[in-house]
Amino acid sequence: SICQNKMADVVFLLDSSFSVWESDFAEQLKFVKSVVDNFQVGKDGIQVGVLSYSSEIQTNFFLNEYNDKEAIKSAVDKIQYLSTAGTDTAGALKYAREVMFHKKHGGRELASKIIILITDGMSHDSNATAKQAEKTKQAEINILAVAVGAPIMRELEMVASYPTTDSVFNVTDFSALPSIVQSLATTTCLVPDVPRDSEKTDTTTVSVVEDKIKKYCEKTPSDILFLIDSSSSIWPLHFRDIVQFTLKVIDLFDVSPNKTRIGVTLYSDDVKPVLHLDNQLNSKELKNTISNIHQLKGGTETGKALKHARENEFNENYSRKTAASKVIILLTDGQSIRPEDTLTEAKKLKEENITVFVIGIGNRTDREELKTIASSARHQYNLQDYNALSTIKNMLVVKTCTVHFQFQDSANDDSEETCWDTPRDVMFVYDSPAIGIHRSKIIRKAITEMYKLMLIGSNKTRAGVLSHYCPTDVDTGIQDFQNEQSFLQSVKRQPNDGLRRLLRVLRTRSFPREEHIKKPVKKVGIIFLDREEHDSRDVIEEARRTALTSRLFVITIGNRVASHAVESLCSDFKHRCVFHVSQYNSLVQYVPDIMDMVCYS
16 A cells, blocks of 8 residues: 555666675565565556666666566566676666666656665775765665675665665575565655645645555554653753654554554653553544643653563553554663663563664764664664654654564574574685685684684584695605706695695594484585685585585685686585675675574575
């Protein structure tokens, strides 16, 4: 219902660089089709264009090429994987702004203009990306960004439209993209429409959007408690802004004892309930009561407010017969007096499956503290001032009324807690003499961070490092050779097959025998590679033999590794077993994503 009668020009920017393997690119294409399935496509509705980018830009199709949903999906299926080095996000944004949205390619003056950017890596030039993103937003083009992997979140928060809480989506890997289809499609359709008459206040458009949201949320039972900071740090006029915002949010819910129940609690040094969740007021009476509340003044006891909500609102006395999502919307402009109490209470709320949205206003809030209170990054808003409250209203309501779907999804996903419970023997492999001292230090630092993320113990995961194969028969002494020819021949025989020899040691001697182990142990090899091996045939053959008994993962660094060689080293290229890092300096920051790949693959 949200996307009905929406007029928008939507351009997808798909990362097709070397770091995105072909199977992952296929996941992107599936994702695009799933998002388009939610749109009302047509000349007077939503138009879709797609471009792929790496170090080069490839137009897949323009906005005005297809006006039928099935035709768009068929065109998406035909998009080819580029597989070239580099991530020119700045160039992709510039091209989209100047070419994709141009009138001759289907850009419409009265359509909302939206870019959906999907990437798994940092751009070539962050400064250029920031500059092009700013120019794009100044051209009234909204940017929604999908980050595949946490390390690129900071750059995409700089790229995406405000507020970034609603405009940036994060998934651990490409296989997790389906989990954000609905929320991304909804966010796209809630991008404000272009006013059709600049001389008049477009109240009709606002009303149409709000009616869509009401319809979207009308069947969702929820218990929503507003926790409102009422301390002395908030000016009286700003306190009224918060009250008015609360009233506008409530307006979008179907308030009744069997559908959405609303509660309001003020807090400062103390906690003052204004409306309990089990109140029997109708919408008009509810709003009248909230309109007449008065500011308390005093300090900011956020922890006390959270405790009160858990013990006195979301308890058996106020429970309902039908299942309903439990939601807290907390608004504050400052830091809590007792942050340790706040942290403790926030953890207890999460344990009881109570979803907490946090809205921090101004520059006196502690964002790290708000992060611990919020249920997730997409539940935390950091607003510049009180005027920004109006920009988050619609998406806040939609997120609130879909909490139960999100909770069901997360409740079924316990892989994060159990992944490393499976016993594993993990060997890290890199050819230190070939890589060099400085780069070896970076790899060792990355291994150290990986080690911290594993559950180490006799019944869990064991780890080792294999980095230096040192044969004893290759060095030459001063008196070993009597003539020039024999000496030069000896030098030519110096081995350059370190990785092959290391893989052989990995296969034959690195993993302990399992005679006394009750449960089978998974054998895992993690290989670091920054160049194509000189004798690649022998290396590949040794890797294949090793893969018969062990699971091999390859971490490629830089752009000197041929993709076909990496495929051959991988245990099973159909499942993700390769992770590409553009440069050594970025290796450590990608450690969580690398370990996710190893853990879940």
